[in-house]
Amino acid sequence: MAGETGAQRPKYQRIADDLKAAIERGEYGPGDRLPGESALAVQYEVAPLTARQALKILRIEGLVETKRGAGARVITFRPLRRHGIQRIAREQWGAGKSIWSADDDRPTAIETSVDTAPVPAHIAGMLGLEEGELVCTRSRRFVLREEQRPVQLSTSYLPYELVAGSAIMRVDTGEGGMYARLAELGHTPVRAKEEARSRLPTAEEAEGLAMPLERPVIKLCRTVFDADGRAVEVNEMTLDSAAYILDYTFDL
Amino acid sequence: MAGETGAQRPKYQRIADDLKAAIERGEYGPGDRLPGESALAVQYEVAPLTARQALKILRIEGLVETKRGAGARVITFRPLRRHGIQRIAREQWGAGKSIWSADDDRPTAIETSVDTAPVPAHIAGMLGLEEGELVCTRSRRFVLREEQRPVQLSTSYLPYELVAGSAIMRVDTGEGGMYARLAELGHTPVRAKEEARSRLPTAEEAEGLAMPLERPVIKLCRTVFDADGRAVEVNEMTLDSAAYILDYTFDL
DNA sequence: CAGTGGTCTAGACCACCAA
DNA sequence: TGGTGGTCTAGACCACTGC
Numbered sequence: 001m002a003g004e005t006g007a008q009r010p011k012y013q014r015i016a017d018d019l020k021a022a023i024e025r026g027e028y029g030p031g032d033r034l035p036g037e038s039a040l041a042v043q044y045e046v047a048p049l050t051a052r053q054a055l056k057i058l059r060i061e062g063l064v065e066t067k068r069g070a071g072a073r074v075i076t077f078r079p080l081r082r083h084g085i086q087r088i089a090r091e092q093w094g095a096g097k098s099i100w101s102a103d104d105d106r107p108t109a110i111e112t113s114v115d116t117a118p119v120p121a122h123i124a125g126m127l128g129l130e131e132g133e134l135v136c137t138r139s140r141r142f143v144l145r146e147e148q149r150p151v152q153l154s155t156s157y158l159p160y161e162l163v164a165g166s167a168i169m170r171v172d173t174g175e176g177g178m179y180a181r182l183a184e185l186g187h188t189p190v191r192a193k194e195e196a197r198s199r200l201p202t203a204e205e206a207e208g209l210a211m212p213l214e215r216p217v218i219k220l221c222r223t224v225f226d227a228d229g230r231a232v233e234v235n236e237m238t239l240d241s242a243a244y245i246l247d248y249t250f251d252l
Numbered sequence: 253m254a255g256e257t258g259a260q261r262p263k264y265q266r267i268a269d270d271l272k273a274a275i276e277r278g279e280y281g282p283g284d285r286l287p288g289e290s291a292l293a294v295q296y297e298v299a300p301l302t303a304r305q306a307l308k309i310l311r312i313e314g315l316v317e318t319k320r321g322a323g324a325r326v327i328t329f330r331p332l333r334r335h336g337i338q339r340i341a342r343e344q345w346g347a348g349k350s351i352w353s354a355d356d357d358r359p360t361a362i363e364t365s366v367d368t369a370p371v372p373a374h375i376a377g378m379l380g381l382e383e384g385e386l387v388c389t390r391s392r393r394f395v396l397r398e399e400q401r402p403v404q405l406s407t408s409y410l411p412y413e414l415v416a417g418s419a420i421m422r423v424d425t426g427e428g429g430m431y432a433r434l435a436e437l438g439h440t441p442v443r444a445k446e447e448a449r450s451r452l453p454t455a456e457e458a459e460g461l462a463m464p465l466e467r468p469v470i471k472l473c474r475t476v477f478d479a480d481g482r483a484v485e486v487n488e489m490t491l492d493s494a495a496y497i498l499d500y501t502f503d504l
Numbered sequence: 505c506a507g508t509g510g511t512c513t514a515g516a517c518c519a520c521c522a523a
Numbered sequence: 524t525g526g527t528g529g530t531c532t533a534g535a536c537c538a539c540t541g542c
Contacts, residue, residue, distance in 0.1 A: 009455060010511065013465070036527065047513045052528075060466075061452055068528050069521020079449065090504045193501040197331065198450060198468065198493040200313055203261065213265070214312075216450065216468055216493065241450040241468065248500050249445040252342045262530065288508065299532045304509075320509050321540020 011046055015054035023063055023074055030076040034064060060215045062242025080151060082239075084194055084248045088224075093179040111141040112171045116160055123157045126223055126234045134160035136169050138178075141208060150209050153238040162187065162232060178233070179224075187226040189233070195221045198241060209240050216241045263298055267306035275315055275326055282328040286316060312467045314494025332403060334491075336446055336500045340476075345431040360403070363393040364423045368412055375409045378475055378486045386412035388421050390430070393460060402461050405490040414439065414484060430485070431476075439478040441485070447473045450493060461492050468493045 009017075022028055035043065040051035055072050058064045064072040119127065119135040127135070135157045142152040156178070158168060167173050168181050179189050201209065201217045209217070220237040274280055287295065292303035307324050310316045316324040371379065371387040379387070387409045394404040408430070410420060419426050420433050431441050453461065453469045461469070472489040 012511085013455075038527085047515090049514090050512060053511095055528085057452065060468075066528065067521070068519060069526075071521095071527060084500055085502050088504060189504055191501070191503050193499070196448065196498040196500075197496070198470065200309065203265075216312075218450065244449070246448040246498075247445070248336055248448075248502075249443070250337050250500075250502055251443050252340060252441055264530085290508085299534095301533090302531060305530095307509090318509065319540070320538060321507075323508060323540095 011044070012050050012053035012057070015040060015044055015046070015051065016057040019054065019058055020061075020063065023058075028074045030074050032074050033070075034058075034072040034074065036071050056214065059212050060242075062215065062240070066212075076147070077242075079245050080243055081245045081247050084246055085250060088179070088189075088192060088222075090189075093176045094183075110143050113139050114169055114171055115139070116169075119157065123234050123236075126221075127157060127159055127231050129159060136160050136163050138168075149243075151240055151243050153205065153208050154235060156233055156235045158233050182226070182232055187230070187232045189224045190227050191225040191229075193223045193225075196246060201238070205238050209238065211240050211242075218244060218246070220246075262305075263296070264302050264305035264309070267292060267296055267298070267303065268309040271306065271310055272313075272315065275310075280326045282326050284326050285322075286310075286324040286326065288323050308466065311464050312494075314467065314492070318464075328399070329494075331497050332495055333497045333499050336498055337502055340431070340441075340444060340474075342441075345428045346435075360394040360396065363395075365391045366421055366423055367391070368421075371409065375486050375488075378473075379409060379411055379483050381411060388412050388415050390420075401495075403492055403495050405457065405460050406487060407489075408485055408487045410485050434478070434484055439482070439484045441476045442479050443477040443481075445475045445477075448498060453490070457490050461490065463492050463494075470496060470498070472498075 019034060028034060034055070037048050037051040037055060040046075040054065041048045044051065055064065055066065058072070059066055062077060063075060065075050066072045115137045116134055117137055119129045119131070119133050121131065123129075123135070124131055124133070129135070136159075138156040138158075140154045141150060142154065143150045158178075162185065163169060163181075166181055166185060168178050173181055182189055197219050198216045199219060201211065201213065201215070203213070205217055206213045211217075218237075218239040218241050220239060222233075222235040222237070223231050224233040224235075226232050271286060280286060286307070289300050289303040289307060292298075292306065293300045296303065307316065307318065310324070311318055314329060315327060317327050318324045367389045368386055369389055371381045371383070371385050373383065375381075375387070376383055376385070381387070388411075390408040390410075392404075392406045393402060394406065395402045410430075414437065415421055415433075418433055418437060420430050425433055434441055449471050450468045451471060453463065453465065453467070455465070457469055458465045463469075470489075470491040470493050472491060474485075474487040474489070475483050476485040476487075478484050
């Protein structure tokens with residue numbers, strides 16, 4: 001049977017392929033329990049560890065969720081679509097809307113904390129600050145409203161000197177959000193830069209996103225500039241890589 | 253053990269953390285060989301499999317490259333920065349430049365193959381074609397010139413009816429590339445949409461990119477539209493997730 | 505050739521969940 | 524409380540690399 005492309009595909013890959021295909025066919029629906037690793041071991045005549053490696057693949061891809069006493073259950077897999085450009089377009093916050101309303105799946109909010117602290121070393125350069133200068137930090141955790149599932153961690157850094165005393169330092173930034181307030185302060189955001197890369201999560205990130213350690217996160221870093229070219233905000237985001245599609249639409 | 257700091261952090265995670273820190277400190281430079289798994293097993297007093305799990309983490313993050321008879325060697329890790337927007341700006345191809353010249357790391361070359369085939373099902377909708385209609389496919393493989401390292405697979409789909417007989421169906425599309433030719437055909441690209449998501453590679457993708465099966469790829473799908481809003485090209489790209497930073501800079 | 509990593513087996517203990 | 528997955532051990536064989 002084997003012998004086509006790369007000689008023999010490992011057993012755990014074949015088992016994973018089978019399970020994926022079964023999920024694809026609808027044989028296991030969202031919430032259904034997959035066969036346990038011991039059952040798979042018997043069925044495929046492999047050692048339990050080999051069966052587990054197969055399940056691990058599905059977990060990395062976000063197809064199943066495994067819990068210790070429970071089994072492996074199929075996830076309702078509908079990735080969020082994040083519109084990187086339209087969502088922070090001026091029409092959004094200019095009209096008093098939250099930037100989230102530009103997304104297909106708006107269901108998100110939660111757990112905002114505002115603080116003042118010395119600028120972290122890796123942020124200082126991006127904001128044009130010296131070591132030791134103060135920034136306002138706004139940390140948020142976004143959770144899907146219905147499923148209770150956390151999908152994003154976010155921390156914004158703004159120069160303290162710029163936003164001190166403004167509504168940006170309050171948990172509720174008011175109509176139009178942070179960008180509308182920045183505009184009122186004379187620093188209208190006119191340009192943004194987003195950098196996306198992928199890496200494995202830290203223990204804290206994995207816990208905060210309720211995701212396995214072996215699944216990568218997308219680190220998204222947005223820098224926003226005013227008309228003078230000054231960086232007024234750096235937003236570091238952490239996304240579950242299996243939960244998101246990033247979307248950028250632009251004119252040439 | 254001595255310190256109870258880790259509490260419940262798995263041993264293989266601790267070992268991986270140690271190795272990452274050592275690489276960070278420069279203790280192991282690019283090309284250096286890390287201790288083998290048996291050496292690690294002795295050093296940390298764990299089973300060989302546990303040591304291997306640690307090395308697997310470094311391999312997923314792209315810090316080391318493992319080969320069967322050789323050991324684990326530290327990678328020269330300089331992620332490529334891909335400018336999603338500027339690189340296909342009209343000034344680029346309009347001036348006769350290759351779109352790659354917009355990137356910091358232009359060192360990329362090819363293996364182009366052009367073909368004509370029925371449109372794949374998942375592409376048909378994006379191009380507004382019916383099942384069975386023909387498309388021109390341009391498949392390429394991009395390799396870092398110096399290191400010989402493959403970093404991207406790419407397949408473009410264009411409606412056959414649109415490009416039949418043009419230079420787009422030749423391997424060398426001429427000055428300014430495909431987009432300049434599309435403009436000459438009366439379908440000047442004016443708008444683009446890029447979708448990025450992450451998943452584990454297929455066996456073919458992993459082989460084509462010379463990367464491990466357990467490290468995710470970034471699937472990047474670009475659709476390009478002309479002034480009439482017609483989709484004239486769909487480009488499906490596969491990127492090594494450890495090798496790329498995606499960069500989108502835009503006005504609000 | 506000796507040594508390496510990749511896969512696999514056959515056990516074990518533990519933390520945790522569900523019935 | 525019984526069964527689950529998460530971690531770990533102690534072996535094994537094979538494919539491959541470098542000498």
